[in-house]
Amino acid sequence: MRNPLKNIGPGALIAAAFIGPGTVTVCTLAGVQFGYGLLWALTLSIIATIVLQETAARIGLVTGKGLSQVLRDSFKNRFIKGFILLLVLAAIVVGNAAYEAGNLSGAILGLQVFHDGQVACGGFVFNGWSLLIGVLAFFALFMGNYRFLEKLFLALIILMSISFIITAIITGPDVVEIIKGALIPSIPTGGILTVMALIGTTVVPYNLFLHAALVNQKWKGKQDLASAKIDTIVAVVLGGIVSMCIIVAAVAIQNGHINGVAEMAQGLEPLYGPLAKYCMAMGMFAAGLTSSITAPLAAAYVAQGCLGWDDDLKNWKFRSVWFFILVIGVVFSSLGFRSIEVIKFAQVANGLLLPIIAGILIWLANKKSILKTKLIRCLIIY
Numbered sequence: 001m002r003n004p005l006k007n008i009g010p011g012a013l014i015a016a017a018f019i020g021p022g023t024v025t026v027c028t029l030a031g032v033q034f035g036y037g038l039l040w041a042l043t044l045s046i047i048a049t050i051v052l053q054e055t056a057a058r059i060g061l062v063t064g065k066g067l068s069q070v071l072r073d074s075f076k077n078r079f080i081k082g083f084i085l086l087l088v089l090a091a092i093v094v095g096n097a098a099y100e101a102g103n104l105s106g107a108i109l110g111l112q113v114f115h116d117g118q119v120a121c122g123g124f125v126f127n128g129w130s131l132l133i134g135v136l137a138f139f140a141l142f143m144g145n146y147r148f149l150e151k152l153f154l155a156l157i158i159l160m161s162i163s164f165i166i167t168a169i170i171t172g173p174d175v176v177e178i179i180k181g182a183l184i185p186s187i188p189t190g191g192i193l194t195v196m197a198l199i200g201t202t203v204v205p206y207n208l209f210l211h212a213a214l215v216n217q218k219w220k221g222k223q224d225l226a227s228a229k230i231d232t233i234v235a236v237v238l239g240g241i242v243s244m245c246i247i248v249a250a251v252a253i254q255n256g257h258i259n260g261v262a263e264m265a266q267g268l269e270p271l272y273g274p275l276a277k278y279c280m281a282m283g284m285f286a287a288g289l290t291s292s293i294t295a296p297l298a299a300a301y302v303a304q305g306c307l308g309w310d311d312d313l314k315n316w317k318f319r320s321v322w323f324f325i326l327v328i329g330v331v332f333s334s335l336g337f338r339s340i341e342v343i344k345f346a347q348v349a350n351g352l353l354l355p356i357i358a359g360i361l362i363w364l365a366n367k368k369s370i371l372k373t374k375l376i377r378c379l380i381i382y
Contacts, residue, residue: 015236021109022200034191039247046237050233060214065212068304089307092209101329106288109284133289141297156290168248207298210301211232295329296326303318
């Protein structure tokens with residue numbers, strides 16, 4: 001009680017991971033195009049995220065292993081084991097490579113408000129912001145210090161939370177319509193793809209692997225299950241509220257064509273006035289930077305478990321995986337693709353991956369040899 005921040009666990013990293021450029025972009029588009037009508041999709045997504053992330057965290061604490069390592073130990077037949085692990089490994093690595101390009105592009109989108117970042121070198125033109133962000137992410141990951149990442153992400157998510165919550169209040173939203181939108185499902189014409197994007201940007205597959213691995217950096221064993229559960233619920237609910245506030249703030253945007261941060265920032269003008277685009281730009285940059293760190297980190301944890309490497313954030317094999325993902329992201333985000341389009345593509349890749357990973361998680365949670373109890377019973381009594 002004297003130091004409540006001491007009890008904060010990896011939930012802060014998980015929340016920071018799904019409040020990325022994809023969330024800011026998709027939620028802004030949802031608010032601009034459909035008003036409060038799709039808030040219910042976030043309500044369902046938040047519930048699903050709590051269930052899945054809490055299950056992943058529980059598997060990690062009970063077994064003392066990451067999800068991919070638990071999956072590796074669950075098959076006796078080496079051919080089936082090899083096929084499943086290869087599928088998961090390829091899906092996460094490819095998915096996170098696409099996600100990383102979207103994360104970096106989102107951070108670039110924020111910084112381009114200050115300068116376009118285009119650099120010419122020997123007849124080749126690339127985006128200098130991409131390289132800068134990649135370097136920042138590299139040093140954060142290279143330190144291999146969980147405590148540092150935890151504090152960094154906690155500070156960034158608190159900053160984003162305060163900004164968007166206050167913004168949503170000051171824009172003068174219709175509270176009754178917000179409640180209706182959050183509780184009554186309805187899909188307006190042309191809204192199905194946006195619903196899928198809202199789900200995909202909240203229930204992030206790689207977060208499940210990241211969470212199961214990181215709980216063992218913070219806690220040890222089944223005695224800390226209650227702390228892990230509270231940490232998960234608080235972080236996911238807070239992240240969900242931030243996402244909803246982005247939609248609420250975006251309803252105030254009159255321009256229906258969103259091509260960059262300048263248009264998104266119109267929803268922040270009641271709070272920040274003419275400085276809106278700069279505040280939005282820094283928020284987008286922070287969202288992109290946090291997610292550009294967690295995506296490579298999650299891919300490295302998956303590879304570590306699938307391939308049986310030592311549990312060490314400073315292991316050169318572990319570092320080589322996140323470095324590969326980071327480089328792929330930097331390359332594709334600096335080649336001149338439109339940032340909004342790259343972000344949208346990342347959400348599509350995420351949506352395709354989600355059913356596979358969620359199915360694997362539910363299967364693992366229902367193995368009595370892992371949790372000693374069935375998932376349904378576990379959710380009721382825990």
